[in-house]
Amino acid sequence: MDEKDIPRNLREEEEEEEENLSEETKSSISSLPWEIDYLGNKLFKYQGYWYYEDILQAIPNFHKSFQPQETDIIVAAFPKSGTTWLKALTFALIQRSKHPLEEDNHPLLSHNPHEIVPYLELDLYLKSSKPDLTKFLSSSLSPRLFSTHMSLDALKAPLKESSCKIVYVCRNVKDVLVSLWHFLNANKGVEWGDFSQSEKISGVDDHSFEAMFESFCNGVTLYGPFEDHALSYWQGSLEDPKHVLFMMYEEFKAEPRTQVKRLAEFLDCPFTKEEEDSGSVDKILELCSLSNLSSLEINKTGTLDGVDFKTYFRKGQVGDWKSYMTPEMVNKIDMIIEEKLKGSGLKF
Template identity: 60%
Template sequence: MDPKDLLSIVRDDKITKETKSLISSLPSHEDFQGRKLCKYQGCWYNYNTLQGVLNFQRGFQPQDTDIILASYPKSGTTWLKALTVAILERSKNHSSDHHPLLSHNPHGIVPYFELGLYIESSSPDLAKYSSVPRLFSTHMPLHAMHKTLKDSSCKIVYVCRNMKDTLVSWWFFSCAIYKLERNRSILESLFKSFCNGTFSYGPFWEHLLSYWRGSLEDPKRVLFMRYEEMKAEPHDQIKRLADFLGCPFTKEEEESGCVDEISDLCSLRNLSGLKINKTGKSYNSDNKDYFRKGEVGDSKNYLTPEMENKIDMIIQEKLQGSGLKF
């Protein structure tokens, strides 16, 4: 495509002339709805998101006490945010009806870098995030943040999920937020993009590996969590998360059932039933759309055996030798 034609597609006023010029030099691709993606530093972004990434890379000043919650989209992000908030808030002795999770969607408490704070500027006002620790979130791969965070000892928690369940969750979420009829053709289009890596924030396996390698290289700074383990062993995984964040549960807290209370508070059943999560919006999406089944292996009800086998083969090939397995 001629660069002039490409630039004519970029109409959003959040995108600077400098970024438009950069986009014209990058590999491009259309997603399942015909929206343009471009590949920057090995990762596919839509144009607005790329602007947020660039603004973040130019302007974010990390503090050593910062906590960054990272994930590939639709991998357990909302749950991880809720658990982290509940773990950190437990020392504040909230009354039962004044806990922040009862009046705010988790995405309203823990803002995204590239999708929210830095979408319009490289120097947003972070004054209201002055509490220690500051909590942020991102879908960027770890290597996209490397230069920005390299001199900081801030902590990063990454949650991953089986690619098949992630794909199906993307399908449901995309159809909900774009008001599309959920049909097989959309699923098959998403499947094709997932498998060839040309998907938003993809390739999926490179995203996983960036954080997996980071956790092996610096386990005190990067925690790698699995959605499936969080579902199977919530008590142990909540304790593991609290330990990593530097606020382990005391013996008295464990004996009093504090860990189980946090697990119950942050359960899909409880969060999805709260008024705040049945109404309102977060990042232009209805809060209710962030909650569906949350089941492990639900993808088998939607993917054909051939689709499942192809994904298994791709993941086995791409993760070979890394020590990471599904």
């Protein structure tokens, strides 16, 4: 049903209900512990993780309204851990029967991966408590595909007893920090978090790498602490390997063919012998490669919510942190990670 077909009084009732829920959520958020982050925004701690106020309003919306379907696929990652790459690969894999890799009008050639695979909390439930998901197809041949930066802990409530698939990509925290620093400095005009100027620290021209480093070490960063975020998915993959796949960015870079085949197997769309013989694995890797995606016109000139698509593509290198961190920094963050991951079996 189109919005114009909904009776006016019903629309007004829904809008009033949504406004009341928003005010109720805002009231509960105000009682949460908070800190000022390196961008000058308030971060609120909710169920062990840090969020901006607008994202915190989206999470209850997601918990209350999202109805998972058996074939759903959710791509998850901590920010700047390879999300764009994983979105592209996952879409290309599950849609290859509908969108052959050889076609000139493949969606990835004309759309940024973030346009194709929406974030649950940033694109859908941030804008509405009950977003219209009817435009997303759902079948074994064309499953719904979403993404998130939320931890697995935050996903568990609506996904309880669901058979949907979750793919998580994890990256060395030091490279995550460097990538995030570059990304934020490339988007200094973008407002992160929905706050008034009176609640922001003004006069900041460049984001301090040292300040970001300290926040990461303290765990006070959007969606952090990083270690808890990674551990939630690591433990989920050990407990339920059929529905949670934990992938390392560094392994993807070192063995792309092996890892993309592993991803296809998990998503129940393995490559046939004929596909492998015809080079389909390499074609998907080439289509979704950083060099190819960054060279496309849409990713050179396009924008989404004020963010230039070109800023999603930088080096994508493993070990780039070596050019930015002092030995003291490396030692400090390595000790924190080692302590947090002790006994888990997860290593970087």
